[in-house]
Amino acid sequence: MSQPQTMLQLSGRSYAPAKLGDATLLVIDVQEEYRSGVLALPDLPAALDEINTLLAAARQAGTPIVHVHHLGISGGLFDPQGFRGQIMPEALPQLGETVLAKRLPNAFAGTDLHDTLQRLGRLDLIVCGFMTHSSVSTTIRAAKDYGYRCTVVDSACATRDLPFGGAVLKAQEVHRMEMAILADNFAAWVPTVNHLLAQG
Template sequence: MSEATTLRVLSGLPAEPAPLSESTLIVIDAQNTYTQGVMELEGVAAALDETAALLDRARSAGIPIIHIQHDAGEGSPYDVRAEIGAIVDQVSPRGDEPVIVKNFPNAFVQTDLDSRLREAGATPNLVLAGFMTHMCVNSTARGAFSLGYAPTVVAAATATRALPGADGGEQVSASALQSASLAAIADMFGIVVPDTKSIPDSREVVR
């Protein structure tokens, strides 16, 4: 068997992230529901710390920041009218940072995210952080790629949870699902970097 490679490599797509100064940060579903109860994610506290650090860098760089918030209706774990569906205080919007409410895993579906980005003259470069890695982060990265954007996912600013195995099989651990989800994104749809420090501030060579 030949050594594993990615479709990005075979297609000649970029392997390194664009500078933060030439990107838009999108924070996906950093909501309270993922910090407690049945939807609590493995490693969520560390992921929120990393997201907060990423937000600090983005704000200092003066780049556009967009927050995404999922709404599944009243009484759900994603009820944006209730505390459970609110954005975590640690990474909540500041100033005029917009919040786009979505109803599907892909943040581009039936929202004005694409039109906002294009009307603002944003570059194609998007930096993605948030939850859950296998669901809304993965779906939004794929959606962005299909629309011509170039997403970069910050692995340490994402997290997920264990899932039941298909057809009653063995449970898939959160760590296994995290690794597989990031690998699936990196295969074609986006660049995956380990942490915030891996994204350069500008086009200067990082030493």
Template sequence: MLAMPAIGQELGDRSAPQRGGAHYAEAVSELNTLRALEGMPAAPAPLADSALVLIDCQNTYTRGVMELEGVDAALDEVAALLDRARSAGIPVIHIQHNGGAGSPYDIDAEIGAIVDRVAPREGEPVVVKSYPNAFVQTDLDDRLKAVGAPNLVLAGFMTHMCVNSTARGGFNLGYAPTVVAGATATRALPGTDGQPVPAAAMQSASLAAMADLFAVVVPGSADLPD
């Protein structure tokens, strides 16, 4: 288990600076991730040594009640990433969430289908899941072990939910996840204080939470080395 510093130790036992105070910028510059403190890799693994896992790239998120902010741009980045993976000949696994008949995640209906431009090709398996973590009650772990892929490139939806949960789940099983930020998106949520939390804030916080320990986070597919 990681040893967590006592409150204040990470800033040299100084009192926490107030936002906008004289020492605030200095304190922010000293912030570290747990990955950095533990000496874990800061750079993504080469694409050639990875498997691509596309999470819930379903029509669910392109329209209606579950439409995500920035989803079209994210799907463009998913498509670019998928093209690179196919050209590199690495394993590609598609994840599809099944919420049952009549739900926005009905995989037997058009709404729950994988978006056409990133749909599986022959030979690319689809793992159907029922939980946010794609490793729970699926054969994803077995499939990845079968192709000898310890490094995972993750993309898809939603950033704060299934991408986050799958990155954490993979990390806990010993995989090394990389999340392509530009190939993810999420939505605004009601805050616990009654105020809405904007999608951009959810996206930023979710990516930062993953980057703290569970994954390397890169801006786009072009930031992955060959």
């Protein structure tokens, strides 16, 4: 039996992972809800370290950075006025970096993300953040509809355990499956930030 290929390979539309010097970095929902709230992610510490490494490399390279900030419910998840709704101190935007607020998982929905990316003038997006199966996935899928080429950094994303059919799907299983789906037809996949940076 032959080795299966991705839809990107079968369609002849696969592409190499983006290089920092040619891309925009999209950092999705790196917020306290995922560390200290009810949506705490089991693999957050390692993913946050990778995000910080990626942010530092992007800043050194002069790569445009867009931070996506989810605005939730007052007194509830991602409370915009509360601590859990804030971007984590380790990943705070710096002067000149774009911060874009959203209210739905897909960062293009009801926002000016597409216009912002058009002004930055880069077709390639490098994507990281939380959660893999939700805002990261929906945003990457929408980006394809707009004609962007996404590269997703596996180690700089994370998700949580999910209830399903009376059982629990572990976060690592959900993350791995979603990465396989994104790599099939929506994004170039790299395992770690170091793999991305090794491309130049």
